[in-house]
Amino acid sequence: xxxxxxxxxxxxxxVNLYYLRESMAKNIKGNKFDWNVLxxxxxxxxxxxxxxxxxxxxxxxxxxxxxxxxxxxxxxVDDYIINYxxxxxxxxxxxxxxxxxxxxVLRYFFVFLSNLLxxxxxxxxxxxxxxxxxxxxxxxxxxxxxxxxTTRTINDVESVNQVFTQGVLIMVADILRIFAVLITMxxxxxxxxxxxxLTLPLMxxxxxxxxxxxxxxxxxxRAQIARMNAFLQERLSGMYIVQIFxxxxxxxxKFNTINREYTxxxxxxxxxxxxxxxxxxxxxALALALLVWWGAKGIISDDLSFGSLVVFPIFLNMLFRPMxxxxxxxxxxxxxIVAGERIFNLIDKKDKIENxxxxxxxxxxxxxxxxxxxxxxxxxxxxxxxxxxxxxxxETLAVVGSTGSGKTTLINILSRFYETRSGEIKLDxxxxxxxxxxxLRSRIGLVLQDVFLFSGTILDNIRMMDESIDEETVxxxxxxxxxxxxLMELPNQYHFMITERGSNLSSGxxxxxxxxxxxxxxxxxxxxxxxTSNIDLETENLIQYAIEKLISRRTSIIIxxxxxxxxxxxxxxxxxxxxxxxxGTFSELLEKEDGKFRSLYELQFEEI
Numbered sequence: 001x002x003x004x005x006x007x008x009x010x011x012x013x014x015v016n017l018y019y020l021r022e023s024m025a026k027n028i029k030g031n032k033f034d035w036n037v038l039x040x041x042x043x044x045x046x047x048x049x050x051x052x053x054x055x056x057x058x059x060x061x062x063x064x065x066x067x068x069x070x071x072x073x074x075x076x077v078d079d080y081i082i083n084y085x086x087x088x089x090x091x092x093x094x095x096x097x098x099x100x101x102x103x104x105v106l107r108y109f110f111v112f113l114s115n116l117l118x119x120x121x122x123x124x125x126x127x128x129x130x131x132x133x134x135x136x137x138x139x140x141x142x143x144x145x146x147x148x149x150t151t152r153t154i155n156d157v158e159s160v161n162q163v164f165t166q167g168v169l170i171m172v173a174d175i176l177r178i179f180a181v182l183i184t185m186x187x188x189x190x191x192x193x194x195x196x197x198l199t200l201p202l203m204x205x206x207x208x209x210x211x212x213x214x215x216x217x218x219x220x221x222r223a224q225i226a227r228m229n230a231f232l233q234e235r236l237s238g239m240y241i242v243q244i245f246x247x248x249x250x251x252x253x254k255f256n257t258i259n260r261e262y263t264x265x266x267x268x269x270x271x272x273x274x275x276x277x278x279x280x281x282x283x284x285a286l287a288l289a290l291l292v293w294w295g296a297k298g299i300i301s302d303d304l305s306f307g308s309l310v311v312f313p314i315f316l317n318m319l320f321r322p323m324x325x326x327x328x329x330x331x332x333x334x335x336x337i338v339a340g341e342r343i344f345n346l347i348d349k350k351d352k353i354e355n356x357x358x359x360x361x362x363x364x365x366x367x368x369x370x371x372x373x374x375x376x377x378x379x380x381x382x383x384x385x386x387x388x389x390x391x392x393x394x395e396t397l398a399v400v401g402s403t404g405s406g407k408t409t410l411i412n413i414l415s416r417f418y419e420t421r422s423g424e425i426k427l428d429x430x431x432x433x434x435x436x437x438x439x440l441r442s443r444i445g446l447v448l449q450d451v452f453l454f455s456g457t458i459l460d461n462i463r464m465m466d467e468s469i470d471e472e473t474v475x476x477x478x479x480x481x482x483x484x485x486x487l488m489e490l491p492n493q494y495h496f497m498i499t500e501r502g503s504n505l506s507s508g509x510x511x512x513x514x515x516x517x518x519x520x521x522x523x524x525x526x527x528x529x530x531x532t533s534n535i536d537l538e539t540e541n542l543i544q545y546a547i548e549k550l551i552s553r554r555t556s557i558i559i560x561x562x563x564x565x566x567x568x569x570x571x572x573x574x575x576x577x578x579x580x581x582x583x584g585t586f587s588e589l590l591e592k593e594d595g596k597f598r599s600l601y602e603l604q605f606e607e608i
Contacts, residue, residue: 034337041163041340044121051117055169058110063176065103066318067184070311072096074188077307110173118164126157129343137351138417139377151226152346159339167333174322174329181319189308195294196316199287203323206283210276211327217269218331224262231258280324287316353416353437360439364428364524365393366555368414373423375413382421383409384578391571396556398566400597401575407559410575411527414557415444427525445523445550451510453502458487459494461502462517469520477519481546483512515546526556563601572597 045052072092080089130153141149185193235242235251242251291312298304368391375384384406391397399407412418414425416432425432432440453461462477463469471494478484486509490496502510518526528547548568550556560566567586574582574589574597582589582597589597 034341037337037341037344038163038168038333040344041160041336042168044125044160045117045164047124048117048120051113051120055110055114055117056172058106058113059169059173060176062103062106062110062173063180065099065106066177067180067315068099069096069103070314070318071184071188072099073314074305074307074311077310078305082306110169114169115165118161121164122157122161125160125343126153129153129157129346132347132349135352136349137353137419138412140349140351142377149346152343156339156343159336160343161336162332163336163340166329167336171326171329171333174326177322178319181315185312185315185319189298189304189312191298192291192295192304192308192312195290196287196312196319198290199283202283202286203280203320206276206279207323207327210272211330213272214269214327215331215334217265217272218335220265221262221269224258224265228258228262231255276327277324280320284316284320287320288313291316353419354433355437357433357435357437357440359430359434360436361428361443364443366524367391367393367426367428368397368525368555368557369426369429371424371426373413373425374421375409375418376421377418379421382578384413387423387580389571389573389580389583391555391557393555394553395570396551396558396568398558398560398569398572399575400560400563400566400572400600402600404577405575406578407575408529409578411446411529411557411559414527415441415446442521443523444525444527445518445521446527446529447511447514447518448529451502451507451514453498453505453510453513455498455500457492457495457497458490458513461498461513462494463520464517474516474520478516481512481515481519481549483516483546486512512546515550519550524554526551526554528556528558563597 072095076089076092076096079085080092133149133153182193185196231254235255242248291309295304295309295312299306299309370387370389373384373387374382375387376382387410389397399410401407409418413420414432416437427435427440427443456465459471459474462474474494475484478487487494487496490509498505502513505513547558551558558566558569566572569586572582572584572586572589573580574595576596582592582595589595590601592598
């Protein structure tokens, strides 16, 4: 059974990898600049309108301030240095220092505020995405790899942050600076400006080619890192299978192949940078050479001031540097837009359980009835058909059947993790849809076959991080079901630190913790999904005692693998291919010579 569970998880991870690769392929093909998505991303900052406005104003103010210093240098050379006016030179130097300090201060506030804006936006967006994930039906998690949702919540949200910190605002500031520099250059010397403009087409062509090539390279890098992450997640989850079948060498070979492809993708992106920046330097050197040649002729013919020739190389650097960086900014902006589109697709999902009920009882008696219930995962193929039965308050119903008969699905629709296609489910003669969703689920306690525990202490896992529940209450509940002595044997006892998924505990210990957790929240209806199938016979006796304590005076539904453990059940429901084929007491079903329950019981008895 344990090996089957691991194989099942391994197969699920393979399916998840397939969907992840399909998703990556779609994302790479669909990377287009979408203005609607960009506007929606920018609208996320509307809550922080003041920060956005101040950052935009600083970007506008910094553009002209940046060109003041070269203008002052031009004046210092022409009016003071050439004329040996040291007093005037001292004054203009002090002015330049003041302008520099002002620019530094404004630049500091611009960078700080734009990043503050981005961090506030992604904090809210991350919470919004997580809240959306919490509200989705389990159907979404059945169909979507965990890695995809994690990527949306973390990596994609960070990419959206770049739209604010390295995208729109920085690009606006750079474009304004380019225009400010060009205007100032024209005012100082039209001829030298035209000389510089001769090299601009070369710069624009090189920048465009670089932008397109790097965009493709980045997409390959993102695809390869996603592929590597998926491979690692799959192998780590299935490490037991890898080692038991001695597949280490094969997996090493596969990882080395993926690792080489990832390295190659990174080297391709580095190559474009290695080519682009020297090309930019060559174009800059060409522009500088033309400036010196034409400027020298202008000075000789007395058509140009010496100060103009001195400051134009400074203007040249101020012009080419933002143009060179603009290519990176456009790619950053585009990656942010693609990430934003994926996030919005998740946020806009309507795959939620409708929570229109208003009934919020403090407790329920526990009467459960199903009336002609049909359910389908895909909307077409029913996995439950015409399910009709009733449980009275305090009774125990055992549900048995072969794998795939619909046992777990039955309890999932009772808790409204999924919506039925037709029919009616009632709790205390009220449709479960009339209950407020939190109120409904708080009255139904569920213990699964594979108990999930979070990283943290046993105490926190039992009370689900609710610090209003004190340790003494937890201990009393543990004593009631016989779990206290077992937990006290652990180091640090109730403060024992559980590792991921409770891997440092046995199956029986995890199951006992889940029972204590259930008792703490005191549900009126108890559901056990094959709670004793993964534990040894010795631990099963303790678990069985805990179960008997839990189901006492509670309506209970038990999905059983070992049929010998359900003799105490008031009624037994036998499912086969989504239909009820038998319903009765333990003795009544055993008396049916050709009955499904009797054949299952005899098969288990023969195995023993």
